[in-house]
Amino acid sequence: MPARISILYVDDEPQLLELGRQFLEQKGEIVVSTAESVAGARDMLANKPFDVIVSDYQMPGTDGIEFLKFTRYQYPDIPFILFTGRGREEVVIEAINNGAEFYLQKGGDPLPQFTELAQKIRVAVDKYRAIRDLRKQTFVLEERVKELACLYKLAEVISPQGISLDEMLNTAVAVIPAGYQYPESTSARISFRGKEFSTPGFRQSVWNQNFPLFIDGEWVGAVEVSYTGEWSDAGNAPFLAEESSLLGGIVRLLENSIACRVADERLRDSCGIGPHPVPDTASPPLKSERDLRLAAEKDLRRSRESQELLLREVRQRVKNNLHTVHDLLALQSKYIRDDKVLKTLQESQNRIKAMALVHEILYQSPEITSVDLDLYVKTLAKSLFEFYRSKGKEIVLRTDISGVALGVNTAIPVGLIINELMSNALKHAFPERTTGEIFIRIRKKDRNISILFRDDGAGLPRDMNWRDTRSLGLRMVFSIVEQMKGTIGLDRSKGTEFSMVLEERK
Template identity: 30%
Template sequence: MSLSADSPITILYVDDEPGLLIIGKTHLEKSGNLKVEACESALDAIKLLKIQSYDAIISDFRMPKCDGISFLKYLRKRGDETPFIILTGKGREDVVIDALNNGADFYIEKGGDLKAQFAELINIIRYAVAKRRSEEALRESEERYRNVVEDQTELICRFSADGTVIFANDAYCRYFGVPCEDIIGRRFKPQIHPDDREAVTRLFASFSPDKLLESIDQRTIAPDGSILWQRWDTRAIFDENGVIREFQSVGRDITDRKQAEQALIESERQYRSLFESMHDGYAQFRLPQEDDGSASAPRIININPAFEQITGLAREDIIHKTLQEVLRGTDLRWGPECLKTTETGEPQVFEITLDDPVRFFEVSVYSPRAGECAILFHDITEKKKRDEEMKQSLREKEILLKEIHHRVKNNMQVISSLLMLQKETIPDPKMRELFSQSESRVYSIALVHEKLYQSENLSRIEYGEYLSMMGDYILSSRQVKSGTVALDIHAPGIYLSIDKAVPLSLITNELMTNSLKHAFPNGRKGTIRIVVERKEDTIIYRFSDDGIGFPADLDYGNTQTLGMQLVVSLVNQLLGTITLSREKGTAFEIVFPVDPDGEESGGSYEEKVDQNAGLQNK
């Protein structure tokens, strides 16, 4: 129960004589702040105490059924420490001794001057209650203090000058892994790291009445051998003679902080080592603020040795100087870019050339934080040389490939011409037709090589243009009269590599030759349409005519004619599929895969060389 020193004093007065109860109650309550509840037996008093508490109890010794001593024993046994004053008769020292031994606070002998007796009783009551209230307040204060201290995560302890621990909170005991009962009252000392023992000894020797508080970061060794760091704030308490009475220490674990600091130191060491040894030149600028808040010219705040070597600018000559001062009188031309990045924060990358000797650098300018600019010089001289060598090598290979395609085309044309000459000497029409077919096939291959060596890109040809030339040649070689069979070709933006173009060209030759021979008899007019499309990684080739169509009983997959056998074989070579539609003439659809990077739109020679060299034209 929380007690206030100024609150009224409540008293339970127990006596089996009603007259004395009335007199006692009257005298006591006249004192002002005493409130008395009268009770004629100890048993009735016990009932009242179960529902109400009092500041003090006055009880007569001699009472029927339960005397004052028995009443007192009952209360103390159940833990009731309410101040107890027992009233005894004259000459009953034995009762007094028994009462005091069982926990009575005071006793009053009845008889004599009644007024003096009650005055003494009032003084005793007030003293006993004040003492009880002070003790209760002290207990509550100590309890609050203990609750606060025990709930702290800090390590709190008190110890005497000889090292005996007076107090340690739970956090302290848990931290060092020792039960509190094995610490308090003993000379417990954590295992201090050997490197810190001298500093700890000096700290405790430094206290004086003029120097009461000291702090230290120290290490202790945990039972598992690990190193723990603590920050300790220790206060020395001196007595009136200037002698240390005790120490009070509050500590907290700082192991994580110390490890982070050590990691930062190591990181900075590694960074500094990298910064000093890196081959790329590095310089950092800062944009100072003027007194009016405006930004002044950027000043160099840091450079590495590589920067000095690349630019020829010595560290002691340029640190803390403005960019304009540094660049004045030099052939360095990266000042505007650095200024722009410092002002806008936008990174920039460009190339510069330095003379004597000629060196090429890729310069990256970026802003690591507001008001700062960093510039990085990466030497690309060797890369430039390799790129130029690669370009030259590609030029030479291009010339060689063009020459090869040119010679292959010429040789194929020679073969085609020989076949044509030989055909003219053969009287048999069927034999001449066979030679014509061979001549056309050879020409279709020769035309692919011709387009390749004429193309800017030697790895692929523009197939729509090729089909137009091939179609015109076949119409001419077959002596198709103008206006009878029209040729409609649609292949926009289709580029094919040689390993796809040659088989598809032979297929086109066979299908077109077959249409001209069979689809338009007796001078029938019509149209041959060729459509080539690309869908993702697939080429769709459609060949159709509006002639009389394939015979219904003819299986093109099992035909004995060389032309259709070639078509089926070449489709397999392309890893494709072929389907035939006989509606409204003849329509073949061939679908085959292409390399995602192999058949694309073409590009100029320089673009391809630069792509192969891993460069971008600026």
């Protein structure tokens, strides 16, 4: 159930205020607070949030235009409706120029005028809430992108070989603040087995996050993040709730990278590579080649597991951020009335979903580096069939893709091609038929990928220059084929059949 609309209604006529309040509140969706002067309205605004302001123009002391200017300066986002008996053209122009959402003239029969006022209130508040929600979603998206960039950068600095563990930790700690809401006021420290690595000026404050570091079940240190700037909002912390999850992800990446390096150093020492360790009587040296081989296999296995965990962490973040973009477009589409714009937004959502699906399958798959294309195409098709479902139509999908696995850099563009061709077929291929078939065959040999996409529908018009089309989807397909150094052909003899040969991306 939508939240009730909170209105501040300002007028110097008490009887009209009461009449308006009763009418607007009669359906239970609006709550009206009244003020008989601008001074009283200002006091109420300072103590309570409102969704919309409705104000008379001519009032003692301060008129409605001055009140509008004050509101736009102090509360720029609150919708303002001027509801007055003064109908002069210059007042209307001044009200609109100063940011009033609507100008309504009162007088005469109250029923139609308050009915129109209620309708304008709903329109103004819907727009206000949509903009507010859009800003929130945009902010969330920007923060998720920052977090993702932080994890990518961290993955870069902890991966190179040939640098010491101390150098790696010293570089890693400098990356952490950039993932937070206020990086300029955020500092970090990594403690590891008695050593500390921190950003300049690190100090613990009231606002502090702390996650322990464990290697092989042993506590070896901690990662701390501290907000050191000024903060006056006692009801909220400078850390977002999601930033606790970010720090958890940072810690997991560090734990696995440290474990790999420690294991690597131990292996090198055991094999006599590099400086010899000081003998440790508590831990006798390995005595046989078999022991050395088993230790090497164990450390290599741990290294692989660490890399897989790192990849899964990044894949999950990418998937989450793509879903955030998808949800942002979905939110915008709720307030779009133009069918063409709405259609474009929905198609963009499907493209984003196609990309996110690659990362979702990778995250859930035991094989973290490649995508099972048969599973991907069937999952994507299920989503598109549900989206374009037409009552009374039975369109079936047949595939021949068994045994094809692609890396993420190839799976995403191939997925976008399938998404566009299948969307076009579901929209246009079967306009006057209740049944139809879409067939997809994909083969991979060495680095060459062949794709055949066919539908038995109406086919593209004979006089259509399919290589120079206005369709964004087909233009996108041609662009991807060109980027992948491929070729594409079209057979229009029976329905529509596209055939492509692409080069796998490294």
